[in-house]
Amino acid sequence: MNEQPVRKTLPQLDESLLKHLPPFSKLDRRQIRAVLDQATSRRYEAGRTIFDEGAEAGRFFMLLDGYVRVVRVTPTGEQVTALHIPAGQLLGIARALGRDTYPATAITAAESIVLSWPMLLWDSFVADYDGFASETYKTVGNRVGEMNDRIIEMATQQVEQRVANALLRLINQTGRKVADGIEIDFPITRQDLSELTGTTLHTASRLLSAWEKQGLVESHRKRIKVLNPHALVVLSQGH
DNA sequence: ACATTAATTATGT
DNA sequence: ACATAATTAATGT
Numbered sequence: 001m002n003e004q005p006v007r008k009t010l011p012q013l014d015e016s017l018l019k020h021l022p023p024f025s026k027l028d029r030r031q032i033r034a035v036l037d038q039a040t041s042r043r044y045e046a047g048r049t050i051f052d053e054g055a056e057a058g059r060f061f062m063l064l065d066g067y068v069r070v071v072r073v074t075p076t077g078e079q080v081t082a083l084h085i086p087a088g089q090l091l092g093i094a095r096a097l098g099r100d101t102y103p104a105t106a107i108t109a110a111e112s113i114v115l116s117w118p119m120l121l122w123d124s125f126v127a128d129y130d131g132f133a134s135e136t137y138k139t140v141g142n143r144v145g146e147m148n149d150r151i152i153e154m155a156t157q158q159v160e161q162r163v164a165n166a167l168l169r170l171i172n173q174t175g176r177k178v179a180d181g182i183e184i185d186f187p188i189t190r191q192d193l194s195e196l197t198g199t200t201l202h203t204a205s206r207l208l209s210a211w212e213k214q215g216l217v218e219s220h221r222k223r224i225k226v227l228n229p230h231a232l233v234v235l236s237q238g239h
Numbered sequence: 240a241c242a243t244t245a246a247t248t249a250t251g252t
Numbered sequence: 253a254c255a256t257a258a259t260t261a262a263t264g265t
């Protein structure tokens with residue numbers, strides 16, 4: 001349904017792009033050059049699919065800029081957002097999970113720039129590059145932990161607390177500090193929020209409206225800014 | 240305590 | 253003008 005943009009290799013990828021990213025931070029200049037030379041770079045507009053759940057995992061990816069949401073679709077067709085991935089992280093690393101198909105669908109939440117490599121190279125990356133394996137497994141661990149937390153939330157907390165928690169996570173992981181608060185720095189709709197929290201867009205909308213009246217958050221279309229994180233923390237712990 | 244339905248209004252191209 | 257986003261009220265489980 002989505003047309004994919006044309007793949008193109010960017011002219012010259014600078015080594016400094018990867019130098020400070022955890023999976024590559026222990027590599028020397030020559031190694032980073034080798035990694036980059038094997039990479040394909042591609043720009044995605046917001047809302048484009050990078051790969052689909054269940055598809056054969058032919059490549060793995062590094063998000064250089066932008067944001068990606070990891071989405072699963074239920075048998076009834078509703079989308080559930082598992083988590084958001086910020087720039088600087090790997091994704092589509094099926095091989096690290098012992099799979100040969102992607103476990104979920106990845107959709108850009110904002111305009112993004114993505115590097116990718118053939119999955120064939122995965123084993124040699126793990127073998128040849130110091131810190132690559134340990135760092136990627138660290139982020140895998142964090143993601144599993146986060147998803148676990150959300151499962152507990154879904155089972156134990158009420159909608160208001162879950163939405164509050166979702167907002168807090170979003171501003172922690174993908175928040176941008178502005179004058180009077182922290183803004184989620186990619187476009188996010190009530191629908192998106194509801195898919196993150198397992199509720200309806202209407203409930204999410206009502207909650208945001210109520211919080212806005214209390215001066216807790218501020219939002220314009222597709223933009224949400226948290227003015228008072230502490231009050232959200234209080235809400236998220238229940239009444 | 241929430242979802243669903245439906246109607247209405249706002250906002251961006 | 254049109255599509256998409258957001259709000260609001262009424263009704264249902």
